[in-house]
Amino acid sequence: MSVITVGTMAFDAIETPFGKVDKIVGGSATYVAYAASNFITPVQQISIVGYDFPKEEMDELKVRGVEMDGVEIVPDKKSFFWSGKYHIDMNTRDTLVTDLNVLADFNPIVPDSYQGAEFLMLGNLMPKIQMNVIDQLKVRPKLIVLDTMNFWMEIAMDDLKEVLKKIDVLLVNDGEARQLSGEVSLVKAAKAILKMGPQFLIIKKGEHGALLFHGEHVFFAPALPLEDVFDPTGAGDTFAGGFIGYLAKTKDISFENMKTAIIVGSAMASFCVEKFGPERLKELTREDIDARLNEFVQLVNFDIDLV
Amino acid sequence: MSVITVGTMAFDAIETPFGKVDKIVGGSATYVAYAASNFITPVQQISIVGYDFPKEEMDELKVRGVEMDGVEIVPDKKSFFWSGKYHIDMNTRDTLVTDLNVLADFNPIVPDSYQGAEFLMLGNLMPKIQMNVIDQLKVRPKLIVLDTMNFWMEIAMDDLKEVLKKIDVLLVNDGEARQLSGEVSLVKAAKAILKMGPQFLIIKKGEHGALLFHGEHVFFAPALPLEDVFDPTGAGDTFAGGFIGYLAKTKDISFENMKTAIIVGSAMASFCVEKFGPERLKELTREDIDARLNEFVQLVNFDIDLV
Numbered sequence: 001m002s003v004i005t006v007g008t009m010a011f012d013a014i015e016t017p018f019g020k021v022d023k024i025v026g027g028s029a030t031y032v033a034y035a036a037s038n039f040i041t042p043v044q045q046i047s048i049v050g051y052d053f054p055k056e057e058m059d060e061l062k063v064r065g066v067e068m069d070g071v072e073i074v075p076d077k078k079s080f081f082w083s084g085k086y087h088i089d090m091n092t093r094d095t096l097v098t099d100l101n102v103l104a105d106f107n108p109i110v111p112d113s114y115q116g117a118e119f120l121m122l123g124n125l126m127p128k129i130q131m132n133v134i135d136q137l138k139v140r141p142k143l144i145v146l147d148t149m150n151f152w153m154e155i156a157m158d159d160l161k162e163v164l165k166k167i168d169v170l171l172v173n174d175g176e177a178r179q180l181s182g183e184v185s186l187v188k189a190a191k192a193i194l195k196m197g198p199q200f201l202i203i204k205k206g207e208h209g210a211l212l213f214h215g216e217h218v219f220f221a222p223a224l225p226l227e228d229v230f231d232p233t234g235a236g237d238t239f240a241g242g243f244i245g246y247l248a249k250t251k252d253i254s255f256e257n258m259k260t261a262i263i264v265g266s267a268m269a270s271f272c273v274e275k276f277g278p279e280r281l282k283e284l285t286r287e288d289i290d291a292r293l294n295e296f297v298q299l300v301n302f303d304i305d306l307v
Numbered sequence: 308m309s310v311i312t313v314g315t316m317a318f319d320a321i322e323t324p325f326g327k328v329d330k331i332v333g334g335s336a337t338y339v340a341y342a343a344s345n346f347i348t349p350v351q352q353i354s355i356v357g358y359d360f361p362k363e364e365m366d367e368l369k370v371r372g373v374e375m376d377g378v379e380i381v382p383d384k385k386s387f388f389w390s391g392k393y394h395i396d397m398n399t400r401d402t403l404v405t406d407l408n409v410l411a412d413f414n415p416i417v418p419d420s421y422q423g424a425e426f427l428m429l430g431n432l433m434p435k436i437q438m439n440v441i442d443q444l445k446v447r448p449k450l451i452v453l454d455t456m457n458f459w460m461e462i463a464m465d466d467l468k469e470v471l472k473k474i475d476v477l478l479v480n481d482g483e484a485r486q487l488s489g490e491v492s493l494v495k496a497a498k499a500i501l502k503m504g505p506q507f508l509i510i511k512k513g514e515h516g517a518l519l520f521h522g523e524h525v526f527f528a529p530a531l532p533l534e535d536v537f538d539p540t541g542a543g544d545t546f547a548g549g550f551i552g553y554l555a556k557t558k559d560i561s562f563e564n565m566k567t568a569i570i571v572g573s574a575m576a577s578f579c580v581e582k583f584g585p586e587r588l589k590e591l592t593r594e595d596i597d598a599r600l601n602e603f604v605q606l607v608n609f610d611i612d613l614v
Binding site: 184205227293298300301 | 512534535566604605
């Protein structure tokens with residue numbers, strides 16, 4: 001059982017009300033890998049980096065069971081760089097800088113050694129690139145999860161709709177669900193999106209939790225109320241990594257098990273925001289994760305005898 | 308076992324993206340009574356109305372076990388009137404008209420027949436009026452729940468802080484929790500507010516659910532994702548009515564039982580928003596309520612073997 005994860009490995013500069021960092025490792029595939037590798041190995045990375053991406057970071061990921069055969073290293077270019085500043089409420093941010101660098105030429109090649117993977121996590125990338133990866137797989141994975149964003153809805157909606165037909169689980173936030181569907185009500189938005197291809201839809205609402213839709217069913221996972229959200233960067237990717245990692249570990253892609261997988265994703269995301277970048281994810285022990293999952297059980301469990 | 312509920316009985320004019328009504332019965336005590344009387348009787352109402360408040364509405368409430376001895380009818384004045392217009396997202400609204408009318412003279416008198424009530428629901432009113440009701444009770448109720456709003460924090464914060472020392476459960480929304488505490492983080496806000504008097508704090512987040520804080524414990528109840536939120540007016544009061552009604556019915560004010568009571572409150576609120584005013588609440592059967600509670604169980608229940 002293995003998980004292929006496709007996405008960016010990058011540098012971020014982040015400013016939040018709690019501090020700033022000028023350069024920290026980031027990227028969607030980085031966060032997915034750090035989260036998923038707690039549950040399943042190997043995680044098979046597909047990404048592109050420049051000469052400046054730290055070898056120590058690659059080594060740290062490898063130690064955790066993340067394979068790097070699919071990570072192209074471009075010797076004469078810099079890694080993708082993103083810089084953003086969060087507002088006081090931490091729910092919104094301004095992008096200050098986006099230097100594509102190596103990402104402008106990203107043409108992912110699936111290594112032969114990755115063929116046969118049963119889980120595929122397509123991070124937020126140009127829909128044509130996401131489709132290209134699906135097309136290279138000789139055996140369709142058991143589960144394809146796709147992340148995307150409003151930007152692609154604005155400039156590549158047709159391509160996005162094509163790739164939606166090929167996937168099983170779509171991950172978007174509430175604004176993106178509304179944009180993709182043209183519906184204000186999230187329930188109506190979900191019904192419309194589930195007709196576009198995916199059997200499952202996860203709508204992320206940041207500090208307000210996440211909703212999972214499947215047919216007529218809906219499940220809600222809260223975000224853990226935290227004293228301080230230090231840095232939300234990567235929380236969505238960490239959520240995705242925990243989600244797919246748990247599904248791969250348990251080899252069960254039923255709606256019932258996806259409920260638990262979303263709680264696991266939410267738990268991993270709740271760690272991510274506690275420090276800048278992926279720092280907190282690197283420290284985690286199995287005991288930390290179990291304790292956090294237990295907090296989620298306490299947070300939502302109740303007893304009722306129908307009245 | 309009885310519940311005293313103190314608040315407004317009024318007329319509302321409401322405009323939402325789905326329609327408008329020029330005059331419909333409303334008021335915090337009206338909604339509390341319609342919700343709570345599904346679980347406990349008598350509900351002992353304390354309010355004030357004008358000559359124009361419909362006798363049929365009073366009769367409908369009486370049939371449900373709502374006592375009206377504490378409702379003053381002023382023969383030469385009109386009932387309190389509020390008019391508001393909701394924005395497209397239904398989370399925000401503009402108040403268009405507030406005609407206090409009889410409410411300007413509201414000086415609630417607790418009838419002798421209400422003395423000994425074990426539960427007291429103090430709807431959103433001037434803090435001095437809330438305190439006045441507490442002071443009239445010869446035996447302190449087992450549980451005092453208080454609703455308030457930002458307006459009183461702005462013009463009567465000292466009075467509000469005095470009444471907070473006398474109550475058990477405070478109900479506010481997220482913005483009000485931040486304003487009352489001066490903290491942005493809701494977890495920090497809750498810690499600060501729990502030092503002001505109440506042992507329990509419920510922070511309502513509208514479509515994003517509600518949080519219950521008690522000591523170091525926290526519980527989260529989602530709002531039911533609905534296709535259409537037709538009219539949010541009264542949802543908070545209906546939530547309060549379901550909450551205190553369930554607690555009174557079960558005679559258990561432990562944190563564990565409050566978790567369930569918040570789910571019951573959320574279920575009642577989910578009905579309230581389906582039609583204008585309290586219309587939907589009037590139609591409900593026991594079976595409707597049980598079915599809705601079961602939807603909440605499905606919405607949040609998950610199984611996990613710690614990983």
